[in-house]
Amino acid sequence: MIGIFDSGIGGLTVVRAFMEQMPGYDIVYFGDTARTPYGNKSPETVVKYALENTDFLLSKGAKIIVMACNTASSVATEKMAERFDVPIFEVITPAVELAIKTSGKSGIGVIGTMATINSGIYEKKIKQANPDARVYSFPCPLLVPLVEEGWLNKPETRMIVKKYLHPLKVRQINTLILGCTHYPILKKIIQQKIGKRVNIIDSSIAVVGKVKAFLENHVEVDSMLYKKGECRFFVSDVTEQFKKTAKDILKRTVILEHVRI
Amino acid sequence: MIGIFDSGIGGLTVVRAFMEQMPGYDIVYFGDTARTPYGNKSPETVVKYALENTDFLLSKGAKIIVMACNTASSVATEKMAERFDVPIFEVITPAVELAIKTSGKSGIGVIGTMATINSGIYEKKIKQANPDARVYSFPCPLLVPLVEEGWLNKPETRMIVKKYLHPLKVRQINTLILGCTHYPILKKIIQQKIGKRVNIIDSSIAVVGKVKAFLENHVEVDSMLYKKGECRFFVSDVTEQFKKTAKDILKRTVILEHVRI
Numbered sequence A, B: 001m002i003g004i005f006d007s008g009i010g011g012l013t014v015v016r017a018f019m020e021q022m023p024g025y026d027i028v029y030f031g032d033t034a035r036t037p038y039g040n041k042s043p044e045t046v047v048k049y050a051l052e053n054t055d056f057l058l059s060k061g062a063k064i065i066v067m068a069c070n071t072a073s074s075v076a077t078e079k080m081a082e083r084f085d086v087p088i089f090e091v092i093t094p095a096v097e098l099a100i101k102t103s104g105k106s107g108i109g110v111i112g113t114m115a116t117i118n119s120g121i122y123e124k125k126i127k128q129a130n131p132d133a134r135v136y137s138f139p140c141p142l143l144v145p146l147v148e149e150g151w152l153n154k155p156e157t158r159m160i161v162k163k164y165l166h167p168l169k170v171r172q173i174n175t176l177i178l179g180c181t182h183y184p185i186l187k188k189i190i191q192q193k194i195g196k197r198v199n200i201i202d203s204s205i206a207v208v209g210k211v212k213a214f215l216e217n218h219v220e221v222d223s224m225l226y227k228k229g230e231c232r233f234f235v236s237d238v239t240e241q242f243k244k245t246a247k248d249i250l251k252r253t254v255i256l257e258h259v260r261i
Helices: A012-021 A043-059 A070-083 A092-103 A114-119 A121-129 A143-148 A155-169 A183-194 A203-217 A240-250 B012-021 B043-059 B070-083 B092-103 B114-119 B121-129 B143-148 B155-169 B183-194 B203-217 B240-250
Strands: A002-006 A027-031 A064-067 A088-090 A107-112 A135-139 A173-179 A199-202 A231-235 A256-258 B002-006 B027-031 B064-067 B088-090 B107-112 B135-139 B173-179 B199-202 B231-235 B256-258
Touching: A002 A012, A002 A043, A012 A027, A012 A203, A012 A240, A027 A043, A043 A064, A043 A070, A043 A114, A064 A070, A064 A203, A070 A088, A070 A092, A070 A107, A070 A114, A070 A121, A088 A092, A088 A203, A092 A107, A092 A121, A092 A173, A092 A199, A092 A203, A107 A114, A107 A121, A107 A155, A114 A121, A114 A135, A121 A135, A135 A155, A143 A155, A143 A183, A143 A240, A155 A183, A155 B155, A173 A183, A173 A203, A183 A199, A199 A203, A240 A256, B002 B012, B002 B043, B012 B027, B012 B203, B012 B240, B027 B043, B043 B064, B043 B070, B043 B114, B064 B070, B064 B203, B070 B088, B070 B092, B070 B107, B070 B114, B070 B121, B088 B092, B088 B203, B092 B107, B092 B121, B092 B173, B092 B199, B092 B203, B107 B114, B107 B121, B107 B155, B114 B121, B114 B135, B121 B135, B135 B155, B143 B155, B143 B183, B143 B240, B155 B183, B173 B183, B173 B203, B183 B199, B199 B203, B240 B256
Parallel strands: A002 A027, A002 A064, A027 A231, A064 A088, A107 A135, A107 A173, A173 A199, A231 A256, B002 B027, B002 B064, B027 B231, B064 B088, B107 B135, B107 B173, B173 B199, B231 B256
Antiparallel strands: none
16 A cells, blocks of 8 residues: 655645545555654654654555655655665655746745755755756744644734745745645645745645656556555554544544554 | 753753752753654653653663653653652642642632643642632643744744733633743743733742752752762754753753763
8 A cells, every 4th residue: 555654644635635636545644643743853863753654654564655744755765765665755856846847937935844944955956957946945843833733724823924934925936835744734824925926836736646657657566556445544642633633634534543653 | 960851941941940949969851852842742652751761861870850841740740650769750749839829819820731731730739739729721832832943022922822821811810830841931921911910830940949848858869969060961852943942041052962762
């Protein structure tokens, strides 16, 4: 089946995108809710967690791995490729490719956690594809706690989003990458504050397109994946808030299975 | 020496109180920054972490343990006492005792993380001491991220504090317990928003009074504690933000030693 992990439950936006774009594929999800968030932790620690999470998903029968977490994708991709033989997908390259297509000569904005932005990965990948691109990256550390708290439409959330986006607003971007799988949950507010004319790239949707294209070209991998439409959701910690947010994201009640990593 | 642990670096407010009230005592601190925060995690997970943290501090020569974390104090105290032979101090009882003294017949407010408030521990302990007490408890989950982000005096922080304190404001309390070791860092704003006449109880100061009284009555324990004024600070993850916040709290540069738990 398709193995997906995230630092917590933000990665369920990726599961949602899989359910919409590739319905029927079995999924095993792991959310590292006992150690969440990753975004304010060091690269060494995040790499260690990414490797442990992948070991767990492989033990559950995953044949391909999707890192549904920008922080892990930004610091652990190389180490993951060294360590594991299965196909591994990260959420950064697909978003960058989409952004390059749509941005033309205008600037590209990137928002993400402190760890993702400090890694400089988006800027590096965009410049590799287009050395003339103008890229403006800003960390938005409070957005993950705001989403986890369920403050999705409060005035304080709107003010904080506005404050974070202000430096992008004045730089005439036409494309904004949501470099964190929690942020699609705030997409409406982000669109309002950055302006209607800015094209928002949702990395959760972008990565599914990438997996789909890969499987069409690799039928030997595709044939190993079960397609009974079954999903299992494992988490390293269970709380009422996680259950509620999971339900909000997937629009259905989700059974969270507790596992010690 | 005196062993102190917290989910992260909020517990440094307790170290600061020790330095002020009991200068000279050697301290070994552990901040679990690789797994922070604890406040939105389940009791089982927090208990596991508290036991692991204590094992580490004992291995470093701690002779007494202070849980400088309200979340751990609220769910792990019993298990800690079962498992370890050394004197263990938690931050809840000392704050409750102070609150009972000053509140008279007025209401007592308590603010803390989701886990602390959900545990009901403050209410239980206050009612044990004074069955007639009126207690109003509210979780303030965003205050820890706001402190960690360093947004100590922003308008958004003021708005969020005001919103969280509103239900307490209308209930005529005269005493407010800061049930999280991060909150003393926001004490000034909290005092402004709750009103000058409300007496704020800072659990970080309260616990040091308790330890001091204990050692005066237990010279055999006191004699085992080094008093060379040395402090060591261990953390399970190191980032620039942690270093900065540590410096802000202790008003001096702190060497954070990285350790894997």
